[in-house]
Amino acid sequence: MVKRPGAAPAVPAAPGFRTALARLFTIQAAFTYERMLGVGFAFAAEPLLRALRRGGPGGEGAFRAALARQSGFFNAHPYLAALAVGAVARAEADGAPPERIERLRAALVGPLGSLGDRLIWAGWLPACAAVALLMVAFGARAWAVVVFLALYNVVHVWLRVWGLRQGWRAGVGVAGALAAPGLQRSLELVAPVAAMLVGAALPALLGWYPFRVRWEVPVAAGAAVLFAAGVRLLQGRATGLVTAALALAVVVGVGVLW
Amino acid sequence: MTVASVLAVIGVGALAGLDLVSVPQAMIGRPLVAGFLGGAVVGGPLAGLATGAVLELFAFETLPVGASRYPDWGPAAAAAGALAALRGGVWDPAWMAGIMVVALLAAWLGGLGLMLVRRLNAAQIRSREPALGRGDAGALAALVFGGIARDFVRAGILTGVTFAVGERVARHVAAGWRAPRELADVAVLGTALGVALLSAWRLFGQGAARRFLAVGTVAGVALAAGLLAW
Numbered sequence: 001m002v003k004r005p006g007a008a009p010a011v012p013a014a015p016g017f018r019t020a021l022a023r024l025f026t027i028q029a030a031f032t033y034e035r036m037l038g039v040g041f042a043f044a045a046e047p048l049l050r051a052l053r054r055g056g057p058g059g060e061g062a063f064r065a066a067l068a069r070q071s072g073f074f075n076a077h078p079y080l081a082a083l084a085v086g087a088v089a090r091a092e093a094d095g096a097p098p099e100r101i102e103r104l105r106a107a108l109v110g111p112l113g114s115l116g117d118r119l120i121w122a123g124w125l126p127a128c129a130a131v132a133l134l135m136v137a138f139g140a141r142a143w144a145v146v147v148f149l150a151l152y153n154v155v156h157v158w159l160r161v162w163g164l165r166q167g168w169r170a171g172v173g174v175a176g177a178l179a180a181p182g183l184q185r186s187l188e189l190v191a192p193v194a195a196m197l198v199g200a201a202l203p204a205l206l207g208w209y210p211f212r213v214r215w216e217v218p219v220a221a222g223a224a225v226l227f228a229a230g231v232r233l234l235q236g237r238a239t240g241l242v243t244a245a246l247a248l249a250v251v252v253g254v255g256v257l258w
Numbered sequence: 259m260t261v262a263s264v265l266a267v268i269g270v271g272a273l274a275g276l277d278l279v280s281v282p283q284a285m286i287g288r289p290l291v292a293g294f295l296g297g298a299v300v301g302g303p304l305a306g307l308a309t310g311a312v313l314e315l316f317a318f319e320t321l322p323v324g325a326s327r328y329p330d331w332g333p334a335a336a337a338a339g340a341l342a343a344l345r346g347g348v349w350d351p352a353w354m355a356g357i358m359v360v361a362l363l364a365a366w367l368g369g370l371g372l373m374l375v376r377r378l379n380a381a382q383i384r385s386r387e388p389a390l391g392r393g394d395a396g397a398l399a400a401l402v403f404g405g406i407a408r409d410f411v412r413a414g415i416l417t418g419v420t421f422a423v424g425e426r427v428a429r430h431v432a433a434g435w436r437a438p439r440e441l442a443d444v445a446v447l448g449t450a451l452g453v454a455l456l457s458a459w460r461l462f463g464q465g466a467a468r469r470f471l472a473v474g475t476v477a478g479v480a481l482a483a484g485l486l487a488w
Contacts (some may be wrong), residue, residue, distance in 0.1 A: 023345035023402075025282040030405040032380040039383060043398045064393030071390045078283055109362075121321035122461055123287070129314055132290055136311045137485060138362065141304060145294045152285050177301045190471040195462035198318075199474020200481060202454050205311070207485025209447050216440050217486065223448025228456040240319045241329055245362035251445040252355050256430075258437035 012090070014168045016047025023047070024082050024160050035073050038082060044072035044081075048089035048168070066092040067102065075109050077116020079159040084108045086167020088173035094171055104172055112177055115187070120156075121191030130197035137201070137208035190199040259300070259344065266299040267340040268417045274332025275413020279372065280406045287332030289313030293339035294427070302343025309342040310335050315450035318457040330368025333413045334361040338422035341428055345475060351442035356431030358446050360424035364416060369410045379405050 009165075014020070027040035046067060053063035069094075076084060084105065091101050115166075140147070166177040185213035206217050227247070231240045270292065277287035285291060290310040297306015313335050320328040338361040341404055382404055383390070389397035435442070462471040 015433075026280065026402050026406065028283070029277060029381065029403075029409070030379050030401040032376055032383055035383065039401050042390075046395050046398065061454055063283055067393035067395060068391055069350065070344065070392075075294070098394050104488060114357045117321070125321070126318065126458075129288065129290065129318070133311060133314060134481075136290075138306065140309060142294065145291050145307065148288070149285065156284060170442070189261040191462065191467045193469040195458075195470035196474035198454075198458045198462065199471040200478035201474075202315070202451060203475060203478035204435040205315070205447070205451065206484065207482035208311075209443070210308075211438055211443055212351075214486070216443055217482075220444045220447045220451065222456055223444055223449035227452025228459070231452065231456050233416060240456060241316060241362055241366055244449040245292075245314060245359060245366065246454055246484075248355060248359045248362065248445055251360055251441060254429050255352060255441060256354065256434040256438040258435075 014048050015051055019047035021046050027081055029080050036075035038074045041074045042067055045070050045085045045089045051093050075114035079164055080112040080116040080159045082163030083167040086164040090171035092169045124155055125193050126199050127194035130201040133201040137204040151242055152183050263300050265419055267296055268414050269335035270299055271293045271333035271417025272410050272414035272449055274336050275330055276410050280409040289317050289331045289335035292332045292335035296336035296339030297343040300343045305342040308337045308338030312450050315454040318454040322333050325447045327369050329365035331365050333417035334364035334420055337417050341424045341476045350432055352435035353428045353432040355442040355446055356428035360427050364420040368416050375408045377413050378408055
């Protein structure tokens, strides 16, 4: 095999990579307010840390010490936590000093949380939901669900795989992976795309909803704008969900007692 | 409605609830998906899909960000989708309004239940603190699988209760509704769209995204007009 000039040196695949990847899907299963993702983090990192037990300088003791360290407080976006799991496991495997590993973990909390929130929760998820709602409006039926799950999870699973791989490759130098041009470009693109799709999906549903008579369409649109303005005026004293539940309960009461 | 169907709805709701936080966060618990699946297991996938689409609008408000408290839409949407399907393909606005009230409350209660699960997780972790300090891999696995089991039970109970209460409420509301049914239609979609509008504004109402939101909205209005004309 001919190596391209300037190509990054090959990094041996992490032993236990697949098990660690599978465990990453449970990273929030033991979530608590004290340790946040800590326990899930250690559970996911454990297959990668087994190498310490087999051939590392400290053997079983080093493995256990590393595992104990990794079960402490950690918080990040659950998908991008893969990057931290890979990086920290690599640092442990490379024999980095414990204080340095602790600093690395702590330093990744903020950036991974912020990046994941902007990229996924406030971008990709609303974009995919909007695509699905547009498909519902156009009568796509079950395909709306299929496309939503496929579209969303291509990025979701790719982020976990990429994160774990990049983290393992980079070790303590993982910060560079966060500045990857592809990731930065995705961040720039996702909000405008999501905004446009969400903007299109919401009014389009007025054309889909099975109203009984035509005049209901503008009345429902007006009710939506008034309701949104009303919830905004509450300034966080009640969520839209609670306000909507109360409003609908009142309507139901009126409808029955009419 | 057979016992097997009820158990299937509870199973779907439990898996949808598990998806939100515990495993695998693949958005099976989004209202659109859970509503569709809830309807499908009782033979009415499209009624479930329509209910899920309306609930999806409410769900735009909350992003499952870390330690914040957020509603659990999966069990609520699975039960609501199944309840909509029970109407046999007939879109009854009063029935739908009854379902929505119960589903919204269930989603909110789901968030509270999630906090309880987190407290139980914390108690389990405290009891295994020495093992964690020793780097015991078995203790880690027990904590993770214990957390999954607790969350599964929580979501299953929530789905079952939502389904049972929702069925009674929807039946009572549909039978006793005396106002024009259009009132229920306008209230359901008006509140759902209102919540989604406000959420869209909060997410994209600043900076460059605002222009794209405006362009999308104009396109959406045109699409709605086209759909209505068609």
